[in-house]
Amino acid sequence: MDTPQPLYSAESVRELDRQTIAALEIPSIQLMKRAARAAFIHLRARWADIGRIQVFCGGGNNGGDGYVIAALAAQKKIPVTVFACTDPELLKGDAREAYAYAVREGVQVLTSLTELDSADGNTLIVDALLGTGFSGELRQDVAHAIERIRKSPGPVFSVDIPSGLSADSGSADLAVQANMTVTFIGRKLGLYCGRGPALCGEVIFADLGAPAPIYQAVEPLAQRFERSSLKRLPERAADSYKNMFGHILIVGGDSGFGGAALMAAQSSARSGAGLISLATRPEHLTAALTRCPEVMAHPVISGQELEPLLEGPDVIAVGPGLGRSPWSEQLLARAGRAQVPLVVDADALNILAVGRVLAGVKRDDWVLTPHVGEAARLLGCNTAEVLADPRAAAVAVQQKFSGVVILKGAGTLIAHEGGVDLINSGNPGMASGGMGDLLTGIVAALIGQHLPLVDAARLAVWLHGEAGNRATEDGQRGLLATDLLPWIRRLVD
Numbered sequence: 125m126d127t128p129q130p131l132y133s134a135e136s137v138r139e140l141d142r143q144t145i146a147a148l149e150i151p152s153i154q155l156m157k158r159a160a161r162a163a164f165i166h167l168r169a170r171w172a173d174i175g176r177i178q179v180f181c182g183g184g185n186n187g188g189d190g191y192v193i194a195a196l197a198a199q200k201k202i203p204v205t206v207f208a209c210t211d212p213e214l215l216k217g218d219a220r221e222a223y224a225y226a227v228r229e230g231v232q233v234l235t236s237l238t239e240l241d242s243a244d245g246n247t248l249i250v251d252a253l254l255g256t257g258f259s260g261e262l263r264q265d266v267a268h269a270i271e272r273i274r275k276s277p278g279p280v281f282s283v284d285i286p287s288g289l290s291a292d293s294g295s296a297d298l299a300v301q302a303n304m305t306v307t308f309i310g311r312k313l314g315l316y317c318g319r320g321p322a323l324c325g326e327v328i329f330a331d332l333g334a335p336a337p338i339y340q341a342v343e344p345l346a347q348r349f350e351r352s353s354l355k356r357l358p359e360r361a362a363d364s365y366k367n368m369f370g371h372i373l374i375v376g377g378d379s380g381f382g383g384a385a386l387m388a389a390q391s392s393a394r395s396g397a398g399l400i401s402l403a404t405r406p407e408h409l410t411a412a413l414t415r416c417p418e419v420m421a422h423p424v425i426s427g428q429e430l431e432p433l434l435e436g437p438d439v440i441a442v443g444p445g446l447g448r449s450p451w452s453e454q455l456l457a458r459a460g461r462a463q464v465p466l467v468v469d470a471d472a473l474n475i476l477a478v479g480r481v482l483a484g485v486k487r488d489d490w491v492l493t494p495h496v497g498e499a500a501r502l503l504g505c506n507t508a509e510v511l512a513d514p515r516a517a518a519v520a521v522q523q524k525f526s527g528v529v530i531l532k533g534a535g536t537l538i539a540h541e542g543g544v545d546l547i548n549s550g551n552p553g554m555a556s557g558g559m560g561d562l563l564t565g566i567v568a569a570l571i572g573q574h575l576p577l578v579d580a581a582r583l584a585v586w587l588h589g590e591a592g593n594r595a596t597e598d599g600q601r602g603l604l605a606t607d608l609l610p611w612i613r614r615l616v617d
């Protein structure tokens with residue numbers, strides 16, 4: 125198993141920069157030149173035949189990287205122009221030195237956007253306006269430069285991070301939309317969550333030769349798990365029997381929402397659960413048994429009828445299609461008292477947020493799976509606040525309710541007692557009804573097969589996204605949640 129990738133804050137990467145310079149015993153301008161060379165190599169590999177380059181430079185060291193890249197392009201006889209967003213006279217330190225280097229190499233530096241030729245499809249834009257030093261509201265002059273980059277028809281290459289994207293949170297108002305981002309020394313969390321995955325294009329990491337021991341001393345914000353770093357289910361013994369792999373009870377499916385509970389049951393089944401029960405409105409029984417006869421479907425018209433069903437299962441997943449009616453509240457209240465691990469999703473989270481049911485309850489043995497809207501309700505804030513810092517929101521939900529919190533998104537965050545994990549899998553085709561119900565069923569099935577809660581959450585998020593990717597052979601639009609089921613089965617072993 126590989127170790128996960130650490131994801132850092134801007135402040136931590138600055139510390140890594142300092143430690144790298146000290147450990148390598150080189151002047152800081154040399155590290156800047158390394159960064160620019162690494163960026164230039166990737167840029168040339170991707171756009172070997174580009175006609176010309178326009179480099180947009182800011183007033184800090186990210187701009188400094190840009191000036192060095194411009195100098196390297198000039199050395200290779202690629203037509204290159206710099207737009208200096210900050211008057212070069214105002215540059216300091218390494219950035220000033222980098223500017224002088226570009227001028228020595230004959231690079232034309234313009235200080236007004238009106239003087240800059242319009243970019244065409246054969247113009248590569250190098251975005252070196254803002255890196256890890258960006259904070260607060262965008263200044264007008266930089267905003268104009270970003271708008272200009274966004275209008276250019278050709279490819280865009282971002283140095284370290286797309287300008288306007290927050291390295292710490294992945295939030296952005298106005299930001300550069302890149303085709304490729306080469307990021308230095310430490311991976312920034314913001315590249316992988318929130319708006320990051322949509323803005324960065326392909327992300328390439330260049331460690332610039334930073335020695336491995338420096339990473340020990342700096343705390344990351346999160347750990348990124350990929351397929352190779354996930355704990356998997358063990359092989360099954362030849363003499364296995366169904367009771368070894370967990371009995372899952374799915375509770376949900378109020379009138380009008382029967383499909384959600386059924387899909388959670390189906391995804392549990394396809395993730396290897398030994399036995400599956402479904403507690404739902406009587407009107408959904410025939411459809412459930414027709415679609416998935418392996419499921420033991422039970423009609424419940426009140427919380428009382430749920431009571432005997434709570435005796436058998438090893439894991440209970442409550443929420444898919446649960447609704448918010450008195451029936452829904454009764455079911456959540458009963459399910460929430462069961463002494464087995466719980467997976468809590470969808471309307472169960474919305475009911476929890478209101479606080480009439482399970483008020484003040486914290487459990488170490490539950491997994492909460494909110495999307496951004498549900499997380500906002502759980503925290504009593506609005507979705508914009510969650511989007512402004514999804515990691516902080518995931519941590520806040522975890523602190524309020526304990527257990528494991530899966531905050532779903534383009535970069536899904538998993539907050540637990542040991543820290544925060546991030547998993548990028550899936551695609552925009554998965555923005556359709558029923559996808560969350562599948563995830564709930566997968567998490568429950570993996571817990572039922574004895575993975576610790578955090579490992580179950582990680583593997584489930586990856587499986588879910590990867591199944592979504594595999595299922596897009598026929599396109600992303602029109603992808604249905606149930607299209608993922610065969611893929612979940614193929615990937616779970």
Ligand SMILES: NC(=O)C1=CN([C@@H]2O[C@H](COP(=O)(O)OP(=O)(O)OC[C@H]3O[C@@H](n4cnc5c(N)ncnc54)[C@H](O)[C@@H]3O)[C@@H](O)[C@H]2O)[C@@H](O)CC1
Binds near residue numbers: 260262266
């Ligand atoms: N420190 C080092 O050792 C290295 C740094 N490198 C580069 O340096 C970058 C960090 O450099 P800096 O710390 O100088 O910071 P940046 O260059 O990322 O940002 C500072 C600049 O952004 C402007 N700025 C900040 N907030 C703004 C806002 N809200 N609106 C508009 N403008 C704003 C500041 O006025 C300043 O001009 C990294 O991202 C990386 O690209 C690389 O050269 C590798 C080595």
Ligand SMILES: [K+]
Binds near residue numbers: 284287
């Ligand atoms: K940048």
